Amino acid sequence: MSWIEDIISPKTRKWEEFYRNRWQYDKVVRSTHGVNCTGGCSWNIHVKDGIVVWETQALDYPLLENGLPPYEPRGCQRGISYSWYLYSPIRVKYPLMRGALLDLFVAEKAACGGDPMKAWENIQDDPEKRSRYQRARGKGGFRRVSWDEVLELVAASNLSTIKRYGPDRLIGFSPIPAMSMLSYASGARYLQLMGGVNLSFYDWYCDLPSAYPEIWGEQTDVCESADWFNSKFIVSMGANLGMTRTPDIHFFSEARHNGSKTVVMSPDFSMVAKHSDQWIPCHAGSDGAFWMAVTHVILKEWHVDKQTPYFQDYTKRYTDCPFLVELEKEGDHYVPKKLIRANRINKYKDVSNGDWKFLKVDENSGDLVMPKGSMGHRWDDPKGKWNMKFEDGETDATYEPALTLLEKNDGVLQVEFIEYGLDKKALRGVPVKMVETVDGQKIPTATVYDLTMGQYGVNRGLEGDYPENYDDKEAAYTPAWQEIFTGVSKNTVLQFAREWANTAEVTEGKCMVIVGAAINHWFHGNLMYRSAIMAQMLTGCNGRNGGGMNHYVG
Numbered sequence: 001m002s003w004i005e006d007i008i009s010p011k012t013r014k015w016e017e018f019y020r021n022r023w024q025y026d027k028v029v030r031s032t033h034g035v036n037c038t039g040g041c042s043w044n045i046h047v048k049d050g051i052v053v054w055e056t057q058a059l060d061y062p063l064l065e066n067g068l069p070p071y072e073p074r075g076c077q078r079g080i081s082y083s084w085y086l087y088s089p090i091r092v093k094y095p096l097m098r099g100a101l102l103d104l105f106v107a108e109k110a111a112c113g114g115d116p117m118k119a120w121e122n123i124q125d126d127p128e129k130r131s132r133y134q135r136a137r138g139k140g141g142f143r144r145v146s147w148d149e150v151l152e153l154v155a156a157s158n159l160s161t162i163k164r165y166g167p168d169r170l171i172g173f174s175p176i177p178a179m180s181m182l183s184y185a186s187g188a189r190y191l192q193l194m195g196g197v198n199l200s201f202y203d204w205y206c207d208l209p210s211a212y213p214e215i216w217g218e219q220t221d222v223c224e225s226a227d228w229f230n231s232k233f234i235v236s237m238g239a240n241l242g243m244t245r246t247p248d249i250h251f252f253s254e255a256r257h258n259g260s261k262t263v264v265m266s267p268d269f270s271m272v273a274k275h276s277d278q279w280i281p282c283h284a285g286s287d288g289a290f291w292m293a294v295t296h297v298i299l300k301e302w303h304v305d306k307q308t309p310y311f312q313d314y315t316k317r318y319t320d321c322p323f324l325v326e327l328e329k330e331g332d333h334y335v336p337k338k339l340i341r342a343n344r345i346n347k348y349k350d351v352s353n354g355d356w357k358f359l360k361v362d363e364n365s366g367d368l369v370m371p372k373g374s375m376g377h378r379w380d381d382p383k384g385k386w387n388m389k390f391e392d393g394e395t396d397a398t399y400e401p402a403l404t405l406l407e408k409n410d411g412v413l414q415v416e417f418i419e420y421g422l423d424k425k426a427l428r429g430v431p432v433k434m435v436e437t438v439d440g441q442k443i444p445t446a447t448v449y450d451l452t453m454g455q456y457g458v459n460r461g462l463e464g465d466y467p468e469n470y471d472d473k474e475a476a477y478t479p480a481w482q483e484i485f486t487g488v489s490k491n492t493v494l495q496f497a498r499e500w501a502n503t504a505e506v507t508e509g510k511c512m513v514i515v516g517a518a519i520n521h522w523f524h525g526n527l528m529y530r531s532a533i534m535a536q537m538l539t540g541c542n543g544r545n546g547g548g549m550n551h552y553v554g
Contacts, residue, residue: 025053033082036179037554039247041074052083068226069254076246095150099143100136104129105153116156124160158194167195176201206520207553211529222550223512225251230546231512233261233503237287237532239516242271244554249275252514261499265290266518280496285522286486289421290493291531292456293482297470297497298538299458308505314540315403317388321449322360322401324368324433333414333427340445342370342393344437351394352380361433361447363402368435370394371401403449405431412462413444417455419476421485426475428454429462470494504539510546511539517553 025046032040042058057080061071085091108119108129123129161169174187179201191198202208202219212220225248228234234255241249253275256262264276267284282290302308315321320339327334343354345368351357353376362369370393377386377393391398402408409431417426430451432444457475459466467475470490475481479490504511513532519525533542533549541547 023054024048030058033079034178034180035078035082036176037079038178038552039074039076039079039245039554041076041079041247043075043079052086055080055083064224064226068229069251071226073250074247078246095145095147096142097145097150097153098133098136099141101133101153102143102145102149104133116152117160120153120156120160121164162194168197170194170196171199172196173199173201173204205553206517206525209515209520209526209529209551211526211533212551214526215530215533220551222552223545223548227545228252228512228514229255229258231255231260231510232507232546233263233500233511235263235265235511235513235532236272236276237265237513237515237528238518238520239514239552240266240270240272240518241514241516242275244516245552261503263496278496280488280492282486282488285524285528286482287519288524288528288531289477289482289485290488291528291535292477293479293490293493294497294500295531295535295538296456296458296477297479297494298501298535299453299456301498302501302505303538304453304458304460308501310505310508311501311538311540312403314509315449315538316401317390318540318543319448319537321447321452322371322403323448324359324361324435324445325448325451327413327415327430327432327444327446330416333416334430334444335416336446336451340435340443342376345435346438348394349438352376357393359435359445360399361402361405362399364400366408367399369397369399369401371399403447404453405433405447405450406460410434410444413446414464415446415451415454421476421481422474426457426465428457428464428466430454431462500535501539504541504547507546509540509542509544511536511541512547512550514550514552516551520551520553 023046025048027047029045029047031043031045033043042061044056044058045052046054046056057073057075059072061074063070104123105116105119108122109116112118112122123133158170170191172187172191174191175183177184188198190196200208209220212218225245228248228251234252236252239245241252249272252262252272256275256277261278262276263278263280264270264273265280265282265287266273267281269279269281273279280290302311324340326337326340328337339358341355342348342351342357342359345359347368348354348357348359348370351370356376356379357370357374359368360371361367372385372391372393373388374393380386385393390401410433412429412431414427415430417428419426430446430453432446434442435445436442453460454464456477457467465475467478467481470479472478473480473484479493482488482493483490500511513536515529515532519528522528529549529551536542536547536549542549
């Protein structure tokens with residue numbers, strides 16, 4: 001150990017030279033870490049003799065806009081240790097092939113005169129040989145091979161598969177652009193040009209929230225993290241931001257210091273919980289039940305008792321709540337079916353794409369109207385009618401959509417609703433409008449809004465199996481009902497729902513949910529997302545700065 005003593009000896013001061021050598025560098029280059037992290041932090045990489053010796057966080061981010069905190073500091077522990085990946089002794093730097101397959105391929109290729117495609121087909125046609133290399137999977141046995149060898153085998157196997165089964169049987173993954181633009185482009189381009197199927201690396205590890213395409217028809221559209229600061233009520237649900245959004249967590253804390261209410265829903269007191277005003281310890285996987293009860297309260301107090309103008313207008317304009325749904329008779333009751341198509345009635349029987357245009361009721365006249373903006377208008381000629389204007393898609397006449405048929409209806413029918421949480425069914429009164437179809441039938445229809453009221457058990461003075469009050473545990477989706485699944489007090493739900501809705505009303509939608517992989521890994525993760533999104537849509541929070549459903553995994 002004398003060499004250590006020599007280095008740190010105060011007499012020779014060699015420790016200073018040791019320190020200088022450790023931190024010397026030839027140049028500084030700007031880079032980031034391509035590890036599928038959406039943080040995209042900028043780093044100053046210090047290089048000596050072509051080797052990364054150390055990294056520092058960049059501090060020259062431009063200010064996005066006045067009134068928002070600066071982006072720096074950005075970076076995390078994973079980022080600053082990224083060079084360890086570059087120089088790791090276990091990093092794969094050359095092709096590896098399982099020995100059992102390599103031996104078979106080499107032998108078959110020699111036996112058939114050097115034809116790689118024939119060699120591959122011979123292996124596939126021989127059950128024993130095919131089974132031999134398949135049984136070797138999971139047991140190691142990899143050998144280093146040349147690029148020429150592995151490319152030949154890949155090409156032969158791909159061409160043979162296409163020849164025998166067709167190009168759509170060629171399926172592969174390609175890293176997403178956030179990991180490597182070149183790797184993504186090369187893999188995706190190859191599969192698409194060959195007619196193969198390019199599977200999404202994005203949803204392979206539960207990063208794609210399926211609720212987004214189910215509701216909005218898109219993959220994922222979330223806000224820039226700086227927009228967290230604009231929110232006045234932030235809920236972190238299944239997203240441990242201090243761990244997964246390390247460079248952005250400061251926006252969460254800064255929003256709180258700016259007066260925003262911050263809530264964390266997590267079964268454990270996670271890293272992000274210390275940044276919050278309130279921690280709601282729902283049982284794992286029960287977030288959906290909590291949000292369903294929140295929505296029950298919002299519908300009762302802000303849509304029935306109060307009828308908040310901002311919420312009503314938003315729901316009419318940006319959701320499908322005013323659209324009419326067909327009801328079908330089953331025994332002594334009715335069940336909801338699909339949205340009624342515009343070409344089912346004489347008024348619109350000849351419109352183009354009539355199967356993909358739908359109907360509303362004009363609140364003023366009581367007439368049926370075909371609104372612009374549905375999928376049928378997306379592909380129409382002439383263009384220009386795929387919009388959210390309150391205008392008839394055929395005549396351009398203005399109208400005011402009716403959210404509910406409660407005041408003007410052709411009767412009230414008992415409709416069956418399934419309460420999955422309690423595994424039972426309930427019959428509840430729903431106001432309807434009778435629609436005469438082109439074949440002379442008269443079918444009952446109800447607005448999505450009225451059916452939603454029935455599904456959530458919000459009693460508006462109609463007959464049926466409605467909950468008695470918020471304390472009714474035997475009916476979904478009351479605050480007391482959710483206690484069964486979440487372990488959270490009904491009083492917490494009432495407080496949360498009222499604070500959320502009041503904030504959304506005052507700020508016109510500046511209430512945000514941040515959600516992450518913890519929710520998305522559940523089989524019913526899409527339903528937990530949708531339950532929160534439902535509360536947001538009914539309070540006008542989607543599409544607003546400081547609002548929205550924002551999914552991040554890393």
